[in-house]
Amino acid sequence: MQIIIKYFGQLTEITHIEEETLEVSGTYIYELLETLYRKYNTLKTKDFQVAQNQELVSKETKLTGAEIALLPPFAGG
Amino acid sequence: MTNKKTKNVFQSGAITSEFIGNSIYKHQTKTSIGAHNIFLGQVRADEIDGKTVSAIEYTAYEDMANQKFHDIRESAFAKFDLTCMHIYHSLGTVKAGEICLFVFVSSPRRKVVFEALEYIVEAIKADVPVFGKEIFEDESHQWKVNS
Known part of the structure; x- marks a missing residue:
């Protein structure tokens, strides 16, 4: 399935893009992450949470095809 | 006073004292209110490894x-007896000394606004995906993390 993936904050310094659409073959979030770690070597060293359809999810959550966002630590306020 | 529609909380750049003053002024017509409480987040000129933060x-x-x-707004209205609540957060560059977060709660009575304001500010810090790039005077940077 095709999934839109968004990157924020310091993660964009690794990806050099803020958004991309990838053809994903896996079933779970962690499978998508493995694909991203292969594409962006240093991503694995960074602290981030994953949101699917704008809700934080665990790595064992099933991919639904909704938008995925990789969110580094929050710094609001 | 809860608003079911999702509002846009973000403003471009710093939140000005004129804007804050005007917000207070607008509440003069809401005469059931007996207490306001306001939180203003200000960008701090932190010194890190001999370099000073000039903006976020x-x-x-x-x-x-x-x-x-x-x-957060819905949950605060459910928990506390608030007459109204306003939240504004900056996007883009905010210089040290300028305001980046403005939270404004109002209630008939004072005790409620003290509790509600702390609840709201802590929830914003923990739950809202906002990212801050601390820019130093020499134009290098690091990424801010809420503690």
Whole structure:
């Protein structure tokens, strides 16, 4: 399935893009992450949470095809 | 006074004292209110390894952030007897000494606004996907993390 993936904050310094659409073959979030770690070597060293359809999810959550966002630590306020 | 529609909380750049003053002024017509409480987040000129922060550049996952602000608003109205509540957060560059967050709660009675304001500010810090790039005077940077 095709999934839109968004990157924020310091993660964009690794990806050099803020958004991309990838053809994903896996079933779970962690499978998508493995694909991203292969594409962006240093991503694995960074602290981030994953949101699917704008809700934080665990790595064992099933991919639904909704938008995925990789969110580094929050710094609001 | 809860608003079911998701509002846009974000403003471009610093939140000015004129804007804050005007917000207070607008509440003069709401005469059931007996107490306001206001939190203002200000960009601190932190010194890190001999370099001083001159500004923070804010970005956000805006759709999710506005949804989270909405959830926080709904939950605060459910928990506390508030007459109204306003939240504004900056995006883009805010210089040291300028205001980046303005939270404004109002109630008939004072005790409620003290509790509600702390609840709201802590929830914003923990739950809302906003990111801050701390820019130093020599134009290098590091990424801010809420503690």
